Amino acid sequence: MVKIKDIAEQSGYGAGTVSRALNGGEGVSPRALKSILETAERMGYSPNTYARNLAKGDFESVTVGLLTLLDTNQYLFEMLRGMYTVLNNKGYNILMFSIGKKRDKIISHIISENLCGLIVIATPLLDNEKQIFNANKIPYIYLDHYEDGENSISVDNFRGGAAAAEYLLSKGCTKIAYIGETRGSKHQDKRLKGFESTLKKNGLFPTGIEYVNMTFNISYSDLEKRTVQKVRNLIAAGADGIFCYCDELALVALDEIRKQPREIFLVGYDDIPAARHVSLTTVNQPLDKIGEEAAKAIISLSAGESAIINKRFRPKLIIRNT
Amino acid sequence: MVKIKDIAEQSGYGAGTVSRALNGGEGVSPRALKSILETAERMGYSPNTYARNLAKGDFESVTVGLLTLLDTNQYLFEMLRGMYTVLNNKGYNILMFSIGKKRDKIISHIISENLCGLIVIATPLLDNEKQIFNANKIPYIYLDHYEDGENSISVDNFRGGAAAAEYLLSKGCTKIAYIGETRGSKHQDKRLKGFESTLKKNGLFPTGIEYVNMTFNISYSDLEKRTVQKVRNLIAAGADGIFCYCDELALVALDEIRKQPREIFLVGYDDIPAARHVSLTTVNQPLDKIGEEAAKAIISLSAGESAIINKRFRPKLIIRNT
DNA sequence: CTGAAAGCGCTTACAG
DNA sequence: CTGAAAGCGCTTACAG
Numbered sequence: 001m002v003k004i005k006d007i008a009e010q011s012g013y014g015a016g017t018v019s020r021a022l023n024g025g026e027g028v029s030p031r032a033l034k035s036i037l038e039t040a041e042r043m044g045y046s047p048n049t050y051a052r053n054l055a056k057g058d059f060e061s062v063t064v065g066l067l068t069l070l071d072t073n074q075y076l077f078e079m080l081r082g083m084y085t086v087l088n089n090k091g092y093n094i095l096m097f098s099i100g101k102k103r104d105k106i107i108s109h110i111i112s113e114n115l116c117g118l119i120v121i122a123t124p125l126l127d128n129e130k131q132i133f134n135a136n137k138i139p140y141i142y143l144d145h146y147e148d149g150e151n152s153i154s155v156d157n158f159r160g161g162a163a164a165a166e167y168l169l170s171k172g173c174t175k176i177a178y179i180g181e182t183r184g185s186k187h188q189d190k191r192l193k194g195f196e197s198t199l200k201k202n203g204l205f206p207t208g209i210e211y212v213n214m215t216f217n218i219s220y221s222d223l224e225k226r227t228v229q230k231v232r233n234l235i236a237a238g239a240d241g242i243f244c245y246c247d248e249l250a251l252v253a254l255d256e257i258r259k260q261p262r263e264i265f266l267v268g269y270d271d272i273p274a275a276r277h278v279s280l281t282t283v284n285q286p287l288d289k290i291g292e293e294a295a296k297a298i299i300s301l302s303a304g305e306s307a308i309i310n311k312r313f314r315p316k317l318i319i320r321n322t
Numbered sequence: 323m324v325k326i327k328d329i330a331e332q333s334g335y336g337a338g339t340v341s342r343a344l345n346g347g348e349g350v351s352p353r354a355l356k357s358i359l360e361t362a363e364r365m366g367y368s369p370n371t372y373a374r375n376l377a378k379g380d381f382e383s384v385t386v387g388l389l390t391l392l393d394t395n396q397y398l399f400e401m402l403r404g405m406y407t408v409l410n411n412k413g414y415n416i417l418m419f420s421i422g423k424k425r426d427k428i429i430s431h432i433i434s435e436n437l438c439g440l441i442v443i444a445t446p447l448l449d450n451e452k453q454i455f456n457a458n459k460i461p462y463i464y465l466d467h468y469e470d471g472e473n474s475i476s477v478d479n480f481r482g483g484a485a486a487a488e489y490l491l492s493k494g495c496t497k498i499a500y501i502g503e504t505r506g507s508k509h510q511d512k513r514l515k516g517f518e519s520t521l522k523k524n525g526l527f528p529t530g531i532e533y534v535n536m537t538f539n540i541s542y543s544d545l546e547k548r549t550v551q552k553v554r555n556l557i558a559a560g561a562d563g564i565f566c567y568c569d570e571l572a573l574v575a576l577d578e579i580r581k582q583p584r585e586i587f588l589v590g591y592d593d594i595p596a597a598r599h600v601s602l603t604t605v606n607q608p609l610d611k612i613g614e615e616a617a618k619a620i621i622s623l624s625a626g627e628s629a630i631i632n633k634r635f636r637p638k639l640i641i642r643n644t
Numbered sequence: 645c646t647g648a649a650a651g652c653g654c655t656t657a658c659a660g
Numbered sequence: 661c662t663g664a665a666a667g668c669g670c671t672t673a674c675a676g
Binding site: 001003004005015016019020023047048049050051052053054055056057 | 668669670671672
């Protein structure tokens with residue numbers, strides 16, 4: 001890379017003058033300015049931001065990092081929206097990292113950035129990673145993931161599953177089934193646990209549990225086809241109430257259910273915008289809200305807050321016409 | 323801020339040893355390691371990333387900046403999704419800035435970051451800002467904004483408006499109206515132009531044009547109320563076809579239209595997920611696609627591509643039941 | 645208006 | 661295992 005020294009040599013001026021010329025040209029003769037700028041352009045000079053920032057001595061960071069899994073789906077962007085709103089209002093920037101196989105590389109990249117804090121989305125950190133962040137004085141907070149003794153903003157998935165079951169029971173359903181996602185996740189486990197435990201308390205067991213593969217790269221029509229099949233299985237098994245892991249699944253299920261002669265109740269999860277328009281009963285997670293909270297929390301942590309921050313949101317059942 | 327020198331003095335070791343201790347402790351006696359780490363902790367040491375990076379000498383950047391307006395709405399996140407997908411797959415990070423009143427500050431902040439490129443969303447840059455980016459060798463590309471001689475990925479809004487008009491005409495509508503957004507934008511202007519020019523070609527003029535204030539902070543029910551009023555005005559004026567600036571507006575209009583005894587055709591814009599579920603005819607902009615394209619483009623620009631990149635997407639009319 | 649020099653805070657051969 | 665020193669590329673008083 002070409003540096004100021006190179007330009008100085010080529011143009012015949014000193015490094016100081018070159019630097020001044022490059023930064024607005026104050027106190028530099030027009031003649032020198034022109035010559036320096038030209039040779040800089042000709043040599044393809046591009047300033048080194050690290051050196052510049054170091055020399056300037058302004059080290060305050062206003063950028064908060066965001067660490068997510070590679071395949072985090074739609075819901076990431078809902079939360080991001082909330083974070084974006086508060087962070088931008090307060091003059092912070094957001095730097096998104098996604099963590100894949102080579103975690104070490106990402107982690108060292110993260111600490112090479114001048115961050116004031118890090119929001120870790122829906123995934124636990126390894127112990128040595130925590131140590132690294134601590135050693136580098138980068139405060140972090142989990143979002144949508146709870147861990148004892150760590151800062152976190154999360155949602156009570158167990159409660160969400162329970163709420164869905166309660167609703168279905170209140171509708172008089174006695175054969176209640178579940179449709180989930182094949183890969184699974186801690187969130188799903190907890191929702192399912194809340195769901196099952198509520199059924200059990202009422203002397204029931206799931207009438208059927210089906211899983212649909214929702215991998216990133218499958219087309220909507222494919223997803224539709226698979227889901228319809230699972231829904232039919234459940235209906236054939238006599239289900240009169242179905243709880244879906246997420247609204248995307250529920251939306252497909254709804255089309256199928258509405259074709260049936262008998263009434264089958266349905267509860268989704270997430271309350272995506274479409275849910276309202278098709279009148280789907282669903283469990284709402286205030287994603288933008290928790291995004292906002294995480295943002296506020298990381299700001300106060302970066303300001304030196306030392307108490308552990310822990311907020312757990314209750315999902316809310318939104319009763320509509322299913 | 324406490325620096326290595328301070329720790330060196332306090333712990334009684336040299337700066338070199340302190341640095342080694344802080345970086346894994348290789349080649350440092352256990353005794354020194356412990357002592358140094360402890361005093362670093364006690365003194366609240368936090369490394370200076372600029373100095374570190376400068377000393378390490380690894381200057382390659384893998385972060386692309388994203389410059390947006392403060393109040394960019396939902397659609398930003400759709401595009402972001404597309405960018406995120408390709409950028410992350412290729413190992414790049416995304417750093418989001420939003421531009422408000424104090425542009426200068428943001429711009430100088432941007433160039434203080436070690437970016438490999440910048441994507442500028444839906445807003446023009448000022449001439450001096452372009453100069454700054456050029457001088458700092460930060461390639462940039464416009465997304466959803468076209469400007470002669472500049473890199474850009476955009477959508478043909480004129481065509482989108484024309485397509486909406488054509489559809490309504492094909493349905494036999496003769497009293498065709500428009501509902502827009504109060505604040506306006508270049509995008510709206512162009513859609514409206516395409517819309518009007520197509521009507522004119524067919525010997526028609528807009529039967530009515532209404533604007534709804536959609537500012538960020540108004541509640542949904544407020545928006546609903548206002549929009550319903552405008553829709554009624556248009557219907558009272560005899561409209562048999564309505565084109566809306568965006569689906570959010572169209573969704574509200576749809577509810578109102580479905581209450582009417584006579585048939586009124588409706589076209590939205592954006593094709594948000596809810597549109598499919600309520601069977602709204604609308605104009606689809608492939609937002610994730612253009613996000614992906616922008617990402618690919620900035621990568622190649624940062625790799626030295628010198629030809630001007632220009633892609634213009636055609637919006638697509640999605641015919642459903644309105 | 646210009647240049648030489650010190651300094652930003654860290655890392656890393658090098659010598660011991 | 662440790663310390664002194666050079667160097668990363670830039671900026672900024674300072675003297676002229």
